[in-house]
Amino acid sequence: MEFGRRWALVVLGLSCSVSCHDTTAPPAPIVYEPSWTYKCVPDEGCHRSAHPQPGANSSSLIFPSLDLCRTVCGRFGGLWPRPVTAALSTQTVRIHxxxxxxxxxxxxxxxxxxxxxxxHVATQNLIDECDGNVSVVVETPVVVYITVKTTNLNLTLDTLEQYRLDVQSKESNAVIHIVAETVYGARHALETFTQLVSSDKLDDGEYRCGLRLVAGAKIWDQPVYKYRGFLLDTSRNFIPMDDIKRMLDAMATVKMNVFHWHATDSHSFPLESKRVPQFTRYGAYSAYEIYSAEEIRELIHYARVRGIRVVIEIDSPAHAGNGWQWGQEFGYGDLAVCVNARQWRGLCIQPPCGQLNPANPTMYRVLRDLYKDIAEYLPKPALFHMGGDEVFLGCWNSSEQILTYMESRNYDTSVDGFIKLWSEFHEKALNMWDEELTALGQEEKQPVMLWSSELTQAHRIQKHLSKDRYIIEVWEPINSPLLVQLIRLGYKVVSVPKDIWYLDHGFWGQTKYSNWRRMYAHTLPRDPHMLGGEVAAWSEYVDSQGLVTTASSSTKVKGIFED
Structure with missing residues (x-):
């Protein structure tokens, strides 16, 4: 219609150039009338149908818009992900x-x-249904009673997220009851409440927009898995904070609860460290592509209000290049080796290269300062991701300093010798992390996350990594036995199979794109050690312009919230 109006103005302008003194009466305005209605067909969904308007057949469920039809059609209406149980009325009431x-x-x-x-977030979501202007005003009072049973505000893997939601409405008012164990269950209920509301755009010539609420509903819901994550890589391409917040908004709509922030890599180091400003000075793409301490804290709070826990990842010992290359200049020695090596094959998975130098004690002091900053950012109890994958033994093997250190530790230069060095790094890193959290008052030691790697193979992991201290994020393809093997060994795991839930696949090399059918077909084992799953948006080929279309969260979450 907007195009039509603009075209009409052009035509009028042209006609005025011929005769601007025409005194004939203008034609009567054309009032737009909808051409279609939508019928709810049991077990099939909403079908577009021709006129007449609703009411011609009282036994049929016919609606003036597709949105309204989808909101009430079927057992679950427009609810996503589908709750455990739901009973919805097919009637709606106007609200404002x-x-x-x-x-x-x-x-x-x-x-x-x-x-x-x-x-406030829920109310704004309702207003956004009408693009910010709910112009159909009705004075029906709507009261949402929220009952929360506990005072605990911690958002952890053990947080209870279940809720009950009841909607009752009469001609004079509407009443919604929400009952949840925690504020985060209540938040999910508010999200479901907003999904029971649809825009109702009146085609009366004024293009007004109103809201309709499902007149009655009884819903009970809880997630299947504790960890429902989305990974965003902000190192390979810098993603502005506003775009990250939009992704958090999208995650909240489908009740995902973990934002895995792959904040740093060998490409860049955009995360501000108050104690080590050299990280961003030498590692950020520019002075304008840095996440300040204030922005980091604000983002963590923004996520928390949406029921999302931020897990910051500082990848190490591999994937640590730019941002770590300043050691020699400051008299600290080589903090990392192989940084930006020209002959990169055999030294890293992809350029630019870089691996931390475990033979340099100053590297650990710098890493501790970084951990202090991260520990201060994260709410307690904190969940931290230490990276840990794709360590190239050839890189360490190319450093005389590292080889000399290994000899002093009686580590030979076989694979097993380098594995011992790798394991030693994680042991020291974990001890430092524990000490910094203890200094901040977190008494109980919490597990940290690591990527699956050669160190986490089933025949090796028990020698080096405690099942009580490490959660393993398994990114092997779905035909790999590793996930099940680790579960059987008693390790807690998170699944992100690269051939299914890596969103960059299909855009480079021999990788194949996974459509939504393939993603939905993949299910996770039902086991107490199976914490959940995650989809990953690596940013080699994605920037802020393509982020939302690449990571359409609502099509990726099924199977980790609902059964």
Whole structure:
């Protein structure tokens, strides 16, 4: 219609150039009338149909818009992911955000500040249904009563996220009851509540937009898996903070609860460290492509209000190049080796190369300072990802300093000798991380995450990595036995099979693109050690321009929230 109006103005302008003194009456305005209605067909969904308007056949479910039809059609209507149980009315009532009220009197005082923020997000989501202008005003009062049973605000792998949601409406008012163990279950219920509301755009010539709420609903829901993650790589391409927040918004709509922030790699180091400013000075692409300490804290809070835990990854000992190359200049020696090596094959998986130097004690002191900053950023109890994959033994083998150190430790230069060096690095890194968290008041030791690697192979892992301290993120393809092997050995695991849930596949080399059918067909084992899954947006071929289309979260989450 917008194009039509613009074209009409052009035509009028041309006609005016011929005769601007025409006194004939203008033609009557054309009022747009919809050409289609939508019928809810059981077990099939919404089918487009021709006129007449609703009411011609009282036994048929016919709606004036596809959005409205989808909201009430079928057992689950427009709810996504599908809840455990749901009973929805096919009737709707008009509502307006100005007459929406949230009652928090049954929530502990300690929870109310974050609940208020969560209700603000839900209200804004409703307004956004009408592109920011809900112009059909009705004064029907809508009250949402929120009951939260615990005061615990921690967001962990053991956080209870289940909720119950009841909607009851009459001609005079609508009442919604939300009951949850935690504020995060209540947040999920608010998300579901917004999915029970559809825009209703009136075709009356004024193009007004209103909101309709499902008139009655009873819903109970809880996630299948504890860890429902999305990984974003901000090292290979810098992603502006506003775009990251948009991804968090998308994650929240489908109740994903972990933002795995692959913040650094050998390509760049955009994460500000107050204690080691050289990281960004030497590692950021530019002074404008840095995540400041204030922005990091604000993002973590932004995510938390949306029920999302931020897991920062500092990849090491491999994938550590730019940002670590300044040691010699400051008298610290080589903090990393093979950095930006020209003859890179055999030294790293892809250029630019770089691996931390475990023979340099100063490297550990610098790493500790970085850990102090990360520990201060993350809410407690903190979950931290230490990277740990794709260590190229050839890189360490090319350093005389490292070979001399290995000899002093009685490590030979066989694969097993380098594995011992690799294991030693993780042991020291974990001890430093524990010490920094203890200094901040976190008494109980928490597990950290590592990528699967040669170190985590089933025949080797028990010698080097404790099952109580490490969560292994398995990225091997779906035909690999490693995931099941680690579960049987008692390790907690997160699955991100590269041939299914890597979003960059199909755009380089011999990789194949996974469509939504293939992603949905993949299921995870049901085992207490199977924490959940994650989709990964590596950014070699993605920047902020293509991020949202590449990572359409709603098509990737099925199977890690619902069964």
């Amino acid at each position: 955000p100005n007459f929406l009220r949230f009652d928090l009197s049954n929530a502990p005082v300690e929870t109310r500040d974050i609940l208020v923020e969560m209700t």
